[in-house]
Amino acid sequence: AQSVSQHNHHVILSEAASLELGCNYSYGGTVNLFWYVQYPGQHLQLLLKYFSGDPLVKGIKGFEAEFIKSKFSFNLRKPSVQWSDTAEYFCAALGYNTDKLIFGTGTRLQVFP
Amino acid sequence: ETGVTQTPRHLVMGMTNKKSLKCEQHLGHNAMYWYKQSAKKPLELMFVYNFKEQTENNSVPSRFSPECPNSSHLFLHLHTLQPEDSALYLCASSQDLGGGSETQYFGPGTRLLVL
Numbered sequence A: 001a002q003s004v005s006q007h008n009h010h011v012i013l014s015e016a017a018s019l020e021l022g023c024n025y026s027y028g029g030t031v032n033l034f035w036y037v038q039y040p041g042q043h044l045q046l047l048l049k050y051f052s053g054d055p056l057v058k059g060i061k062g063f064e065a066e067f068i069k070s071k072f073s074f075n076l077r078k079p080s081v082q083w084s085d086t087a088e089y090f091c092a093a094l095g096y097n098t099d100k101l102i103f104g105t106g107t108r109l110q111v112f113p
Numbered sequence B: 001e002t003g004v005t006q007t008p009r010h011l012v013m014g015m016t017n018k019k020s021l022k023c024e025q026h027l028g029h030n031a032m033y034w035y036k037q038s039a040k041k042p043l044e045l046m047f048v049y050n051f052k053e054q055t056e057n058n059s060v061p062s063r064f065s066p067e068c069p070n071s072s073h074l075f076l077h078l079h080t081l082q083p084e085d086s087a088l089y090l091c092a093s094s095q096d097l098g099g100g101s102e103t104q105y106f107g108p109g110t111r112l113l114v115l
Helices: none
Strands: A003-005 A010-014 A019-021 A024-026 A031-038 A045-050 A056-058 A064-068 A073-078 A087-095 A101-103 A107-112 B004-007 B010-013 B018-025 B031-037 B044-050 B053-057 B064-070 B073-079 B087-094 B110-114
Touching (some): A031 A064, A045 A064, A045 A073, B010 B018, B031 B073
Parallel strands (some): B010 B110
């Protein structure tokens, strides 16, 4: 079955620390990958997406993610987090020729000043 | 961000009530979606509409009844819900059903509590 796994459920960091959130997907074919962010009290917003091409994708607010096909992974990274990055982060996958976006359970990130 | 709006933002209803959730997108998109977000569970796709036609019903109970009168509006009619239906209901839209290449844009959600 198609699925997306986020193994870090809750991450707590201090400002300026580096961040890496794991995402693994299970899909039988070509897949498009997304990271969405949900700030407290706000709606889901697209952070970045990978469709094809350079496997290192840069998104908004200094975030990047790397698609590693051999590992079925699409980890999210940021070299130096800020307090304003406190939010919940969702990885999602959309199989080629499907319209069903599959989400992971989310990772709650708390950044302390 | 006013691309996708949802009303009401919060709703409390009894199990015998009938209520409706409304979603409106101002992005000129053709596809719209309903998702359910429960605590500690992944977002679950409920329904997909493309050009007002339902293309996906993800085994959703009949107490949830969607309606899409046009490409800009999507409703979710609720009746005889159960307490376990309490969740955040999210609406999303995308330009088209692109066969895996469309980005979805989400509304703020309606927080539903069923008593």
